[in-house]
Amino acid sequence: xxxxxxxxxxxxxxxxxxxxxxxxxxxxxxxxxxxxxxxxxxxxxxxxxxxxxxxxxxxxxxxxxxxxxxxxxxxxxxxxxxxxxxxxxxxxxxxxxxxxxxxxxxxxxxxxxxxxxxxxxxxxxxxxxxxxxxxxxxxxxxxxxxxxxxxxxxxxxxxxxxxxxxxxxxxxxxxxxxxxxxxxxxxxxxxxxxxxxxxxxxxxxxxxxxxxxxxxxxxxxxxxxxxxxxxxxxxxxxxxxxxxxxxxxxxxxxxxxxxxxxxxxxxxxxxxxxxxxxxxxxxxxxxxxxxxxxxxxxxxxxxxxxxxxxxxxxxxxxxxxxxxxxxxxxxxxxxxxxxxxxxxxxxxxxxxxxxxxxxxxxxxxxxxxxxxxxxxxxxxxxxxxxxxxxxxxxxxxxxxxxxxxxxxxxxxxxxxxxxxxxxxxxxxxxxxxxxxxxxxxxxxxxxxxxxxxxxxxxxxxxxxxxxxxxxxxxxxxxxxxxxxxxxxxxxxxxxxxxxxxxxxxxxxxxxxxxxxxxxxxxxxxxxxxxxxxxxxxxxxxxxxxxxxxxxxxxxxxxxxxxxxxxxxxxxxxxxxxxxxxxxxxxxxxxxxxxxxxxxxxxxxxxxxxxxxxxxxxxxxxxxxxxxxxxxxxxxxxxxxxxxxxxxxxxxxxxxxxxxxxxxxxxxxxxxxxxxxxxxxxxxxxxxxxxxxxxxxxxxxxx
Numbered sequence: 001x002x003x004x005x006x007x008x009x010x011x012x013x014x015x016x017x018x019x020x021x022x023x024x025x026x027x028x029x030x031x032x033x034x035x036x037x038x039x040x041x042x043x044x045x046x047x048x049x050x051x052x053x054x055x056x057x058x059x060x061x062x063x064x065x066x067x068x069x070x071x072x073x074x075x076x077x078x079x080x081x082x083x084x085x086x087x088x089x090x091x092x093x094x095x096x097x098x099x100x101x102x103x104x105x106x107x108x109x110x111x112x113x114x115x116x117x118x119x120x121x122x123x124x125x126x127x128x129x130x131x132x133x134x135x136x137x138x139x140x141x142x143x144x145x146x147x148x149x150x151x152x153x154x155x156x157x158x159x160x161x162x163x164x165x166x167x168x169x170x171x172x173x174x175x176x177x178x179x180x181x182x183x184x185x186x187x188x189x190x191x192x193x194x195x196x197x198x199x200x201x202x203x204x205x206x207x208x209x210x211x212x213x214x215x216x217x218x219x220x221x222x223x224x225x226x227x228x229x230x231x232x233x234x235x236x237x238x239x240x241x242x243x244x245x246x247x248x249x250x251x252x253x254x255x256x257x258x259x260x261x262x263x264x265x266x267x268x269x270x271x272x273x274x275x276x277x278x279x280x281x282x283x284x285x286x287x288x289x290x291x292x293x294x295x296x297x298x299x300x301x302x303x304x305x306x307x308x309x310x311x312x313x314x315x316x317x318x319x320x321x322x323x324x325x326x327x328x329x330x331x332x333x334x335x336x337x338x339x340x341x342x343x344x345x346x347x348x349x350x351x352x353x354x355x356x357x358x359x360x361x362x363x364x365x366x367x368x369x370x371x372x373x374x375x376x377x378x379x380x381x382x383x384x385x386x387x388x389x390x391x392x393x394x395x396x397x398x399x400x401x402x403x404x405x406x407x408x409x410x411x412x413x414x415x416x417x418x419x420x421x422x423x424x425x426x427x428x429x430x431x432x433x434x435x436x437x438x439x440x441x442x443x444x445x446x447x448x449x450x451x452x453x454x455x456x457x458x459x460x461x462x463x464x465x466x467x468x469x470x471x472x473x474x475x476x477x478x479x480x481x482x483x484x485x486x487x488x489x490x491x492x493x494x495x496x497x498x499x500x501x502x503x504x505x506x507x508x509x510x511x512x513x514x515x516x517x518x519x520x521x522x523x524x525x526x527x528x529x530x531x532x533x534x535x536x537x538x539x540x541x542x543x544x545x546x547x548x549x550x551x552x553x554x555x556x557x558x559x560x561x562x563x564x565x566x567x568x569x570x571x572x573x574x575x576x577x578x579x580x581x582x583x584x585x586x587x588x589x590x591x592x593x594x595x596x597x598x599x600x601x602x603x604x605x606x607x608x609x610x611x612x613x614x615x616x617x618x619x620x621x622x623x624x625x626x627x628x629x630x631x632x633x634x635x636x637x638x639x640x641x642x643x644x645x646x647x648x649x650x651x652x653x654x655x656x657x658x659x660x661x662x663x664x665x666x667x668x669x670x671x672x673x674x675x676x677x678x679x680x681x682x683x684x685x686x687x688x689x690x691x692x693x694x695x696x697x698x699x700x701x702x
Contacts, residue, residue, distance in 0.1 A: 021047035021055065025062050028086035029053065035083065036071045036098065061089035068119075069097040076101030076124055082108040091138075092117040099123060106130045117141040121167070124148055129168075134160045141165040145192065153177050153199060165190035169218060174198030179233070180208035192218035194246065200226055203233035213241040220269070221249040230274070232257055239263055248272050248294070256280065256295070261311075267292040271319065278302040279320075281311040291316040296323070296343065303327035309335045317341040321366065324348055329367070333357050345369050345390065358383060358403075364491075366390040368414070376415060377401040385409065388491050392416040392437070400424055408432070412491055416440050416461065424448055434480075435459040435493050439516065447472055447517075455479045458487050459495050460515045463540070467520040471541070473527035481533035486510040497538035498562045498586040514538035518564065521545055526565075531556040538562040542588070546570060550589070555580045562586040566614075569593055574618075579604055590614045597627045 026047040047062070048055035054064035065087065071077070082105035084093065090112050100123040109115065110132035118133060121143045128151040134142060145167045153173040157166075164187045173196040182188055191214060193201060200223040217239075225231050230251045236242070237259065244267040245260070252273040258280060260268060266289060275298040290312050300323040305311070309332040312318075316338050326348040333339060334356020342357075343366040352374035353367065358381035365386065372394040377383075379401070386407040396418040404410065405428035413430075414437040423445030424438070433454050444466040451457070452474030479485060492505035495514050504512050513536050522544040530539070531553025538561060546568040554563070555577035563581075566588040573596035574589060587607050591614030598604065598612055598620030605621065612622050619627040 020060050021045070021049075021062075022060055024086050028083060029062070029065070032065075032067070032083045033070075035077075035080065036067065037073055037077075038070050056089065059089065062087045063089055063114075064092040064094075065090060066092070066094040067098065068094050071098040074099055078102045078104055080104040081106050084109055085111055087112065089114050091115060092119075094119045095123070096120070096143075097122040100125055103127050107132055109133075110136055112136070114138050119143040120147065121145045122147075126150065129156045131156055131159060134163055134166075137161060139163055143167045144171065146170040148172055150174075153193075153196070154181065157181055160185060162187065164188060167192040168196070169194040171196050172198060176200045176202060178206065179203045179235070180206055182212070183208045183210055186211040188212040188214055190214070190216045192216075193222050194218045194220040195249075196222060199223065202227065203235060204228050204231070208235075210235055210238065214239055215241050216244040217242065218244070218246045219250070220246045224250040224252065226251075229253065236260065236263060241265075243267070245269070256300070258282070261287045261290070265289045269294040270298070271295065272297040274299060276300070279305060279325075281305040281308060286311050289314060291338070293317070294319040296321040298323055300325060304330055306330060306332055308332055312336070314338050319343040320347070322346040326350070328352075329354055329357060329372070331356050334360055337361070340364065340385070342366070353377060355380070361385050363387045363409075367394070369393045371395060373397065375401065376418075376420070377403060379403070381406075383407050388412045390414045390491075392418070394418055396420060398422070400427060402426055404428055404430070411435070411489060412493070413437065414493075416494075429453045432456055434487055434489060437461040437493075437495075438465065439463040439496075441465055443467060445469075447522075449474065452477050457481075458513050459493055460517075461495065462520065463496070463516045464519040467517070467522060469522065470524040471517065471522055471527055471530075471546075473529040478533070480513055481515075481536045484535055495538070496540070499564075512537055514540075514562075516540040517544065519543040523547065525549075526551055526570075528553045530554065533557065535559055540564040541568070543567040548572075550575055550578070550594075552577045554578060557581060559583055564588045565592070566590040567592075571595070573597075574599055587611050594618050598622055 026045065029047050047053050048060065052066050053062055055061060056063050076099050079100050081103050084090065085108050091114050093109070093115060096119050103125060106127060107130050109118070110130065113136065115136055116138050118139065125147040127149065129144060129149050133139070134157055139161065140163060142163055142165070149168070149171040151173065152175040153168065154175055154177050158181065163185060167190070169192045177199060179201060182191065193199065201219055203225055224247065225233065230253050232247070232252055232254065240263055242264045245264050246269040248269050249272040252275065254275060255277045256275055256279055268290065271294045275295070277300065279300055291314055293312065293315060296319045302325065304320065304325055304327070308330060315336055318339065318341070321343045324347065328351035329344065329349055331354040333342060334354060340361050341364040342362060345366045345368040347370055349370040349372060351372065353372065355378045358377050360383065362383055363385040368390045373396065375398045376391055376396045381401060381403040384406055387409050388411060392414045396415070398420060399422040408430065409432055410430050411432050412435045413433065414435065416437050416439040418441055420441040420443060422443065424443055425445060425448055427448050427450050429450050431454065434456050435458060437459065439461040440463070442465060446469040447462065447467055449472065452472065455478055457478055458480045487510045489509060492503050493509060494501060494503050496516060497514055515536065515538070518540045523546065525548035526541065526546060528551045531551060534556055536557055537559055540562070542564040548570065549572035550565065550570055552575045554575070558581065560581050561583050563584060564586070567590070570589070570592040572594065574594060576599050579599045579601040582603065584603070588611045590611060594615040595617035598618060600620065607622060609622055612618055619625040
């Protein structure tokens with residue numbers, strides 16, 4: 001009988017047949033959802049069957065409330081934590097990513113004695129964290145990461161009870177925090193204090209012995225051991241279950257801590273410190289399980305160990321960028337069957353790209369800013385998973401490799417600042433390509449028609465080459481330049497706009513679009529179809545041989561921030577319609593053959609003389625050159641009014657109306673004199689007497 005009841009209970013737990021939501025808890029949950037402005041379609045009155053709720057199979061009390069990313073409105077809002085006080089047996093509360101800016105009654109949840117998980121991460125909460133949160137008797141996991149919590153972290157964590165996982169990264173906590181306050185948390189397995197800029201973590205004082213064997217430790221960017229000379233925490237020697245360790249951005253000094261390869265089993269990140277010397281990888285430190293090693297942005301020198309494939313046979317991600325490593329790229333990288341992410345950029349490597357490396361499962365390869373030479377990639381390369389390829393600022397020669405056709409998922413190709421030449425007629429159609437950066441090489445020939453089929457292009461840089469012929473009109477087929485789309489890329493893109501070079505990353509990268517064909521030998525007219533690229537933010541066609549007029553269709557580029565047409569042979573006037581581009585921050589038509597008056601507009605007055613110089617027949621206030629037929633401010637203002645409202649026609653501009661008014665005025669003047677002469681005798685006598693008097697006077701005078 002007992003066995004039957006046990007089995008029935010398990011079945012009810014799976015299908016929810018024995019769960020019946022308590023009225024007071026359902027009411028509380030409804031208030032919570034309503035406060036979030038979330039339009040929730042209730043499946044039934046039984047809240048235990050809602051997707052966001054889980055109830056106990058025996059008591060029907062709510063034990064899990066998961067409201068992650070429920071609020072769609074990005075406007076910050078205030079949450080009353082007292083709404084959760086009715087959920088007496090709540091064990092897990094998840095409120096991640098709901099744009100919460102402030103908490104009312106934040107200590108109310110401290111009454112929930114069964115609460116094991118509290119997740120308030122990825123919000124914008126500016127309150128001070130409540131000390132009672134970490135002292136709740138059942139709490140095991142606390143996640144406050146990516147908020148704006150403030151205050152002294154030491155006072156907040158002073159009375160911890162049985163917490164096993166703490167994440168307070170990316171906040172504004174401050175003060176000195178001795179890591180010894182965690183000494184008695186015997187079950188502590190996850191600790192993340194990273195990137196609280198006002199926080200200083202001390203691991204060496206006072207002397208302490210940890211009672212825990214931690215698994216994941218994140219102490220990046222927290223001024224680690226600043227008063228002790230930025231040394232590596234010594235307590236890590238006693239930690240033998242470490243899976244992930246991140247000590248990045250702490251100015252740590254000394255040589256590479258090879259002993260950590262014994263202790264860390266999965267991920268070791270030491271980027272942005274001050275480690276020096278060579279990278280010694282001896283056989284005793286072979287780590288068969290390490291999947292990620294990041295030693296970028298340090299001061300390592302010399303050659304990379306040739307046995308790196310033996311020491312790290314399972315390595316998935318290796319980042320040694322921004323050091324002073326030299327020598328050749330190791331052929332042994334090609335023997336690492338799991339290596340998919342390799343970054344050796346910003347070093348002193350020389351020689352050629354080894355064949356073995358280019359026949360691998362790599363999806364990210366960055367060898368930029370070195371002294372590599374030869375062909376970009378070996379002739380028989382095969383990188384079927386390649387998504388990001390960065391080889392800029394080297395000494396590569398030759399043409400684009402034909403093997404790029406074997407990388408159909410390529411999203412970024414950056415080969416700027418090399419010595420590449422020839423045409424790019426062999427450029428494959430890469431349907432996912434978002435950035436094609438070929439600037440500062442010696443490519444020639446026509447711009448290939450294959451670009452017309454690459455609808456996902458976001459950045460196109462062909463600047464400082466020898467491309468000739470006409471600008472193709474087919475970029476209008478592009479989706480990113482015509483529709484409001486957001487790219488999904490974490491790789492920064494360096495792109496020149498507004499006269500300067502900018503590194504786009506994060507949200508700005510997802511929104512930016514640009515075309516740079518400057519400093520080539522392109523000829524012919526600017527295609528009218530460019531006006532269809534309504535989501536384009538930057539267009540640079542300067543330093544070419546372009547002729548004809550500036551298309552009036554450019555007025556449709558409502559998001560354009562930078563337009564450079566300088567150093568060409570364009571003729572005609574600057575279209576009045578250009579002043580309609582309110583977003584324009586940089587504009588230049590200097591050194592062309594333009595004529596007429598510069599459009600008079602408050603926006604255009606912000607552009608300096610350098611934007612218009614070198615056009616001898618161009619006139620206007622910016623050039624301090626008066627235009628023929630315009631001699632005073634009133635006339636200039638009238639001209640400005642007409643330019644701002646080109647469809648508005650003044651009375652004097654209508655010839656028929658003008659001559660009609662002249663005739664009416666003449667008739668009124670004529671009959672105002674003749675009519676009295678015909679009607680009044682006295683007026684007639686006086687009039688003729690006056691005339692006779694003038695005749696006598698003139699006869700006498702002369």
